[in-house]
Amino acid sequence: MSENTNAVSRRSLLKGAAVGGLGLVAGSTIATSSADAATRLKGSTVRWTTRGGGATGDKIAKAVNDAFAKKTGAKVVAQQVNSDDFQNNFAQIMQGSPDDAFGWMAGYRSNHFGEMGLLADLTREIYRLKGTLPTSAIKGATSPVSKKPYILPTTYYPWALHYRKSMVKEIGMNPEKIDTWDDFIKLMTLTQKKGLVGYSLGAKGGWEAMGTFDILNARINGYKYHIDLLNGRAKWTDAKTKETFKYFAQLIPFMNENVLDISWDGMRDLLLQKKTGAMMMGSWFANDFKAKSQADYDDLWVVPFPEINPKWGIDSIDAPLDGISVAANGKNVAGGKALAQFWASPEGITEAIKAGDTNIYVSKSFDTSSYDSFNKQKLAVLGSAKNIMFFLDRDARGDFAGPVVGPAIQSFIKKPSDINKILESVQAQWDALPKN
Amino acid sequence: MKTATTSKKTRSRRSLSKTDRFTLSAFVGIPTLLQILLLWVPAVVTIVLSFTYWNGIRLTDIRWAGIQNYKTIFLNEPLFYEALKNNGVWLAFFVLVATPLGILLAYQVDRGIKGHAFYESIFYLPVVLSLAVIGIIWNFMLQPGGFVQGLMGLDIGNAISIWGNPDINTWVILGVASWRHIGYIMLLYLSGLKSVDPALKEAAAIDGATEWQIFRKIILPTMKPVNIIIVVITLIESLRAFDLVYIIYGSPTIFPLLNLLVFQNFAGQGLSMKGAAYAVILLVLCIVPIITYLRIVFKEDLK
Numbered sequence: 003m004s005e006n007t008n009a010v011s012r013r014s015l016l017k018g019a020a021v022g023g024l025g026l027v028a029g030s031t032i033a034t035s036s037a038d039a040a041t042r043l044k045g046s047t048v049r050w051t052t053r054g055g056g057a058t059g060d061k062i063a064k065a066v067n068d069a070f071a072k073k074t075g076a077k078v079v080a081q082q083v084n085s086d087d088f089q090n091n092f093a094q095i096m097q098g099s100p101d102d103a104f105g106w107m108a109g110y111r112s113n114h115f116g117e118m119g120l121l122a123d124l125t126r127e128i129y130r131l132k133g134t135l136p137t138s139a140i141k142g143a144t145s146p147v148s149k150k151p152y153i154l155p156t157t158y159y160p161w162a163l164h165y166r167k168s169m170v171k172e173i174g175m176n177p178e179k180i181d182t183w184d185d186f187i188k189l190m191t192l193t194q195k196k197g198l199v200g201y202s203l204g205a206k207g208g209w210e211a212m213g214t215f216d217i218l219n220a221r222i223n224g225y226k227y228h229i230d231l232l233n234g235r236a237k238w239t240d241a242k243t244k245e246t247f248k249y250f251a252q253l254i255p256f257m258n259e260n261v262l263d264i265s266w267d268g269m270r271d272l273l274l275q276k277k278t279g280a281m282m283m284g285s286w287f288a289n290d291f292k293a294k295s296q297a298d299y300d301d302l303w304v305v306p307f308p309e310i311n312p313k314w315g316i317d318s319i320d321a322p323l324d325g326i327s328v329a330a331n332g333k334n335v336a337g338g339k340a341l342a343q344f345w346a347s348p349e350g351i352t353e354a355i356k357a358g359d360t361n362i363y364v365s366k367s368f369d370t371s372s373y374d375s376f377n378k379q380k381l382a383v384l385g386s387a388k389n390i391m392f393f394l395d396r397d398a399r400g401d402f403a404g405p406v407v408g409p410a411i412q413s414f415i416k417k418p419s420d421i422n423k424i425l426e427s428v429q430a431q432w433d434a435l436p437k438n
Numbered sequence: 439m440k441t442a443t444t445s446k447k448t449r450s451r452r453s454l455s456k457t458d459r460f461t462l463s464a465f466v467g468i469p470t471l472l473q474i475l476l477l478w479v480p481a482v483v484t485i486v487l488s489f490t491y492w493n494g495i496r497l498t499d500i501r502w503a504g505i506q507n508y509k510t511i512f513l514n515e516p517l518f519y520e521a522l523k524n525n526g527v528w529l530a531f532f533v534l535v536a537t538p539l540g541i542l543l544a545y546q547v548d549r550g551i552k553g554h555a556f557y558e559s560i561f562y563l564p565v566v567l568s569l570a571v572i573g574i575i576w577n578f579m580l581q582p583g584g585f586v587q588g589l590m591g592l593d594i595g596n597a598i599s600i601w602g603n604p605d606i607n608t609w610v611i612l613g614v615a616s617w618r619h620i621g622y623i624m625l626l627y628l629s630g631l632k633s634v635d636p637a638l639k640e641a642a643a644i645d646g647a648t649e650w651q652i653f654r655k656i657i658l659p660t661m662k663p664v665n666i667i668i669v670v671i672t673l674i675e676s677l678r679a680f681d682l683v684y685i686i687y688g689s690p691t692i693f694p695l696l697n698l699l700v701f702q703n704f705a706g707q708g709l710s711m712k713g714a715a716y717a718v719i720l721l722v723l724c725i726v727p728i729i730t731y732l733r734i735v736f737k738e739d740l741k
Contacts, residue, residue: 086688090705093495118495199595206602207689258595260582262602262692268582268594277595401710405702409517409691416604427516434510436491436503436710 044075048337051104054085058289058358065357070344076337096120100329102338103345108153108323109396113145116152122328122335123150127343134348138390139364142323153325154346157361160383161213161320161393163308165280166273166301169193173279183308186280190256193279200256202278204264205415208408211261212394213320214253214282215411219246220318221310225389228318232398238429244421249310251418261415274298282307284322284393285380289360304379306386319387322396323364399435406431481721488714494704507715518716521694525723527608528615528695529676536616537672540623545653547624548631562625564618573685576614577601601686607693615682619675623668630664631657666735670728677724696720 048070052063060082067078081101088095088104096115106112106121115121128140128151139155163186167177173192180189190200205211219228223242230236231243256279258264258272270287272278274294285304292299306316326342328335344350348367355363362373362380370381395403410428414421454462488507492500511518543561547554564572579585582597592598601607634657642652658665680697684690690698700720703713 093493097495115495118493118499120495202595206687206692208691260597260599260602263582263597263599264594265688271583271594275593275595277593401703401712404689405517405691408689409694412691413516427514430514431510434506434514436501436506 043337043340045077046334046337047077047079048103048334048341049101049332050078050080050341051088051101052080052082053088053105055082062354062357062359066345066350066353067341069349069353070341073344073349074340076340078341093118093120096329096331098331100332102332102334103326103328103342105156105324106153106327107392107396108143108155108325109392110399111396112143112153112325112327113147114400116145116150116327117148120330121152122330122332122339124152124154124328124339124342125150127154127339127346130343131346134365134367135346136364136366139323142390142392143325153327154342155323155325155364156346156351157325157359157363158321158323158384159285159362160304160380161217161282161284161322162304162306162383163280164273164283164285164302164304165189166276167303168301169276169279170303177303180280180305181308183310186308190253190279194256198276199258199272199278200280201253202269202272202281203253203257203261203415204266204269205261205412206263206265206268208404208412209395210266210269211411211415212403212407213284215246215250215407216320216391216394217282217307217318218249218310219243220389220391221307221314221316222246222249224311224314225318225391228391229397232394232403234432238425238432239422243425247414247418247421247425250414251421254415254418257415262412273302284320286361288376292360299376302376304376304383306383316386318389318391319384320391320393321384321387322393323390324361402432402435484714484717487711488718490711492711494711503711507712508719510712511715511719517691517694517699521690521696521699524608524694525677525679525696528612528679529673531612531616532619532672532676536612536619537623537668539616540620541627541668543620544624544627544631545657548628558624558628561621563621565621565625567618569615569618569682570685572614572618573682576610577686580610602692611683611686611693615679619672623672626668626671627661627664630661634660662735666732669731673727673731674724677720696723 050063050067052059055062060080063080063082067080070076071078092111092115097120112121116123124143128135128143131154132140135155139158140151143151143153143155145152163180165177165180170177170180170189173189173196175185175189175192180186194200203211203214216228219231222245223231227236227242231238231240237243258278260268264272266283266287269278269281269283270290273281274291288299288302291302306319309315326345328338328342332338345354346365348365351363351365351368354361355368360377362377362384370378373381391397394407397403398407406428410424413424487500489503489505490500491503491506543557547558551557567575577584580587580600582592582599583594584597587593587597590598599606600610638656638660639652642656647655678697679695680701683693683695684698684701687693690702696716697720700713700716703710703716705713
């Protein structure tokens with residue numbers, strides 16, 4: 003076993019040297035290497051981490067990994083880990099003896115660790131998948147700093163306005179036409195009049211409410227301002243940022259009283275139990291509606307957050323991109339890369355969907371006509387936006403999003419009138435961060 | 439006097455056999471080595487790192503920061519002062535309410551009031567649970583959609599805000615923490631009380647001492663070693679509080695505590711040496727009062 007691994011690394015080293023020396027004769031090198039990869043992989047062990055997902059997660063992983071093993075003759079050893087623990091200890095795990103490949107998140111979370119040398123450069127694999135991936139996904143997976151991809155993009159989902167069609171009908175509105183800010187306010191007002199929650203929000207963990215902030219800021223000040231703000235090129239104390247919080251404050255009277263007590267699952271339950279008019283959430287929770295009953299799932303609907311400033315329309319959306327990354331310190335990096343590529347390829351995707359995956363894939367070569375109406379609507383919502391944001395905690399640096407912006411939004415919800423003081427503090431904390 | 443003790447010491451040292459010396463140095467040496475390796479080295483490294491910028495990944499990325507991490511914490515972090523307040527309230531509550539209650543219970547149980555075995559087991563029960571488990575239990579009871587809210591007929595949409603309400607959550611959390619702490623202190627004190635010679639109490643009672651006088655003048659002084667342990671435990675338990683709150687909130691921002699901030703700034707994406715600075719602040723806060731207290735106590739002993 004260990005001899006085998008040695009042989010692999012020696013050979014890939016030689017190959018790397020050869021490529022470097024010859025310059026890139028891209029097409030032929032890649033063709034030979036992928037054919038070669040299969041022979042090299044045979045009999046080697048590749049380790050895979052499933053990040054959460056319970057029994058369904060395991061089932062999907064097994065289906066894809068088995069297909070990979072059958073194709074290449076490699077052995078795949080998989081384990082499932084708690085998603086939050088994996089995320090929180092990511093740097094330590096990657097520096098220890100990590101599994102070779104795993105599901106991960108695009109944006110700051112992969113770029114940062116890739117630039118630090120903990121995630122493998124997947125330029126070749128992206129190149130091989132190029133025909134199947136849209137340019138936007140490739141761009142999203144590529145670090146703007148090093149210009150290298152550290153993740154192979156697979157799935158994404160919209161953060162958008164969710165509600166139940168039956169409830170909207172009950173208050174006398176058309177569930178297919180919640181388009182404008184006025185429609186949105188009317189929906190919340192009428193729902194609240196029935197003694198229910200107009201707009202449900204959770205902020206127990208600090209991150210849940212970031213979705214509402216992101217979309218308000220992008221609608222009011224535009225995509226560029228939002229991204230600039232998250233990266234220190236615009237100021238939190240700017241009147242434009244304050245304007246966003248003015249709109250945020252308008253939503254508070256419609257909210258549940260226990261925003262700081264509930265997280266995303268509380269929000270999901272509010273909608274599931276028909277206790278709320280609308281909410282901003284990532285569509286992933288729809289799986290739980292389906293698990294409850296098909297009728298609940300059919301009742302669920304999603305639309306883009308309404309326009310506020312006509313200058314921007316509805317041109318931006320939070321659509322976190324997920325994918326597969328490869329640990330640079332894994333025991334079998336070549337195997338990890340091959341496995342990652344398989345997961346992101348049409349072959350792997352087909353296996354995952356057969357095993358019950360309800361995610362939307364970025365791959366162009368997947369036939370979307372088999373999607374149910376909710377998934378088709380998700381695609382339509384995603385397609386309505388020109389600019390894709392990844393969500394605040396993936397668009398901003400890790401020592402700022404969670405530790406600074408999260409608690410700031412919580413304080414704002416506790417006491418909206420303190421907003422100027424809160425924003426000054428956020429800016430001061432940004433200014434105090436070590437800059438490279 | 440002095441020379442006498444010195445010569446006594448040298449004599450006893452000389453009388454150690456080779457095996458004795460080996461055994462002794464092994465008994466002292468191995469734990470010391472482990473202590474240095476596992477405690478002092480990381481502590482010193484943490485202190486040094488608290489003066490740097492580093493994301494914990496590549497050694498070459500370490501940059502000297504001077505006191506910048508501390509400056510940021512003291513000047514720019516509202517969470518720090520909230521945590522300080524919460525830890526302070528926690529400490530005050532434990533010192534003034536929970537620990538005295540535990541001692542009182544121990545005293546009552548020891549006196550053999552009616553049904554004392556029953557009370558003893560009732561109050562002791564939470565002690566067998568870890569604070570993490572206690573967090574899970576109480577979160578399940580009090581969260582929106584939880585058991586207690588359900589009993590009150592409140593669904594998730596109109597559930598009372600408990601964990602998220604700054605006016606209530608401190609007291610609920612302290613209540614839950616005390617639920618366990620009281621039993622713990624009771625147990626410790628009870629084991630001490632069992633070793634107090636009942637003849638002392640009887641003699642005092644015959645001399646006409648009141649219950650309070652007996653407790654203050656007889657029990658408390660004879661219990662000195664246990665008292666020291668209890669004071670130190672109360673201090674440490676309040677300052678290092680972490681698991682209960684972490685389990686309930688999953689994040690350190692609604693009810694910040696110093697230890698939660700250490701964790702938040704070290705863990706995962708937030709990885710930064712500000713976490714080390716928080717750890718050093720916590721270390722100082724823990725060590726200073728404890729050393730001061732122990733010095734006072736031992737000085738009295740020497741007298």
